[in-house]
Amino acid sequence: MGLFDVFKRKKEGERFEKNRKKKLAAPRQGGEESVKNEVSGKNDGLKVAAKLKESKLAQAVIFSPHFTEKSAYLSEELKRGKTVGGQYVFEVKDDANKPLVKKAIEELYNVKVKDVRILPKHCKIKFSRGVSGRRTSRKKALVILKEGDKIEFV
DSSP: OHHHHHHHHHHHHHHHHHHHHHHHHSOOSSTTTTOBOTTTOOBOTHHHHHHHHHHHHHHHHEEEEOOOHHHHHHHTOEETTEEOOOEEEEEEOTTOOHHHHHHHHHHHHOOOEEEEEEEEEOOOEEEETTEEEEOOOEEEEEEEEOTTOOOOOO
16 A cells, blocks of 8 residues: 555645645735835835845744843843943754844844854754654854844843
8 A cells, every 4th residue: 555655645745836836826915016104104115015025034034032041141241331232142044144144133123233153053862752853953143233232022
């Protein structure tokens, strides 16, 4: 019966690809022209639509802020009476690079980024009921903001 499973999987894959191509080819409802600015109520057209597309890209790059004691200390660090804070840690995709993370943070939080440092966070191998599995590998991005900028998390 294993032979029939192979054919079944192949047909399901073809059907999935066909549906995906239909969705990509179909025009979106409303189009870019119908996007309105929520604050003024005016139709900003392409500018707002382009910003929405970019923020979706940014949301795809950044998973979440990484909250630990050390990251909280970095964001509010004091040295010799001066506030040197402005360092925030985020979990980002495994294939993200510095310019992409910088652009995403500037877009999402409307701040100016001074520097980005990326650290690999390797996947861990876990065992459960005699079966080995892996956690996904991600990267941690240490984002340093320019003076005066601050990100507030709710």
